[in-house]
Amino acid sequence: MKKRLVLFTASILASACTWVELADEAKEIRIVSMEHVKACKKLGKVVASVKNQIAGFDRSEKKVQSELETIARNTAIELKGDSIVAVSPIKKGRQTYAVYQCAQPEVKE
Numbered sequence: 001m002k003k004r005l006v007l008f009t010a011s012i013l014a015s016a017c018t019w020v021e022l023a024d025e026a027k028e029i030r031i032v033s034m035e036h037v038k039a040c041k042k043l044g045k046v047v048a049s050v051k052n053q054i055a056g057f058d059r060s061e062k063k064v065q066s067e068l069e070t071i072a073r074n075t076a077i078e079l080k081g082d083s084i085v086a087v088s089p090i091k092k093g094r095q096t097y098a099v100y101q102c103a104q105p106e107v108k109e
Contacts, residue, residue: 019067020050026073030083030102040102043079045087048072052093064093072097 030036048071052064072084072095081099088096 020070020074022070023074023077025077026070029073029076029081031069031073032083032085034085034087037083037085037098037100037102040083040100043076043081043099043101046072046075046079046084046097046099047094048075048097049094052090061090065090065095068093068095072099075099 048068050064050067050071052059068090069084076082076084076097076099079099081101083100083102084097085100086095087098
């Protein structure tokens with residue numbers, strides 16, 4: 001019985017860790033509000049999703065939000081965005097973000 005309890009506790013603690021890594025290229029992508037992107041070009045939307053419960057227990061809202069933002073920033077790279085805005089609330093571990101290009105892209109000559 002003690003062995004099961006130790007394994008269960010270990011699995012809960014391990015699942016509380018952040019497993020989503022921020023890509024190096026995504027470190028420059030800003031999380032901003034809608035008022036900051038008025039003059040920016042909208043590139044598309046990203047729907048980020050993570051587990052909000054592990055073994056029937058709710059995960060920390062801060063960890064879920066942090067992981068969703070990391071996924072959105074990582075995905076914004078593919079769209080060549082430099083800013084993201086949350087356009088929906090977090091619901092069951094899912095959130096939608098709009099991706100924007102606010103800075104002028106560099107022109108290679």
